[in-house]
Amino acid sequence: MQFFVKHLYLIAPVLAIVALFGVYRLIKANDRPIPHYEPKQVEETWSAEEYMRHLNLKPFNQREVHQLLLKRTRQKPGVYLESLLPAMDTMGIEVVRCYHKVMGDDYVPVITSGNDYPYHKQNSKHYKNAAMDFRIVDMPMNKRREVAEMAQDKLGPRFRVLWEKGEMEHLHVEMVDVEE
Ligand SMILES: [Zn+2]
Numbered sequence: 705m706q707f708f709v710k711h712l713y714l715i716a717p718v719l720a721i722v723a724l725f726g727v728y729r730l731i732k733a734n735d736r737p738i739p740h741y742e743p744k745q746v747e748e749t750w751s752a753e754e755y756m757r758h759l760n761l762k763p764f765n766q767r768e769v770h771q772l773l774l775k776r777t778r779q780k781p782g783v784y785l786e787s788l789l790p791a792m793d794t795m796g797i798e799v800v801r802c803y804h805k806v807m808g809d810d811y812v813p814v815i816t817s818g819n820d821y822p823y824h825k826q827n828s829k830h831y832k833n834a835a836m837d838f839r840i841v842d843m844p845m846n847k848r849r850e851v852a853e854m855a856q857d858k859l860g861p862r863f864r865v866l867w868e869k870g871e872m873e874h875l876h877v878e879m880v881d882v883e884e
Contacts, residue, residue: 769790780839787819
């Protein structure tokens with residue numbers, strides 16, 4: 705204790721040195737280059753869509769399947785496909801594949817109805833977002849049969865493929881079990 709009191713006068717210079725050192729550290733810290741933010745680089749690495757896909761969000765994948773169906777087909781004016789059940793997009797692409805196998809890859813199938821036409825039967829699956837119609841009349845008779853049979857074969861029991869004949873001939877595809 706006596707030693708401490710004796711050398712009390714040393715406190716001021718020691719504090720001064722500590723303070724100087726602190727200032728020196730601060731200056732050094734400011735010397736370091738500030739990392740700057742480059743948003744462009746981030747954009748190139750991840751698009752929003754890629755990022756969502758990375759997170760494995762299902763709706764995005766379904767959306768993509770839906771977009772693919774719209775790209776691979778033409779739609780008769782007034783056709784509404786936006787509210788259809790997600791499985792209908794997958795079904796649609798499978799049917800497009802059948803058309804391609806029978807008619808060649810350049811053939812563009814035409815969707816003639818989704819949930820739109822007000823003249824389907826009252827309890828039609830069209831109004832439950834579970835049916836889609838495809839144009840078939842522009843094909844030779846044997847090809848119509850081939851597409852209808854192949855589609856039913858590929859889609860399996862979950863879907864019913866009906867070759868509707870008569871004046872409004874078309875290929876009608878509906879989901880068998882639809883949750884109400
Ligand atoms: Zn139909």
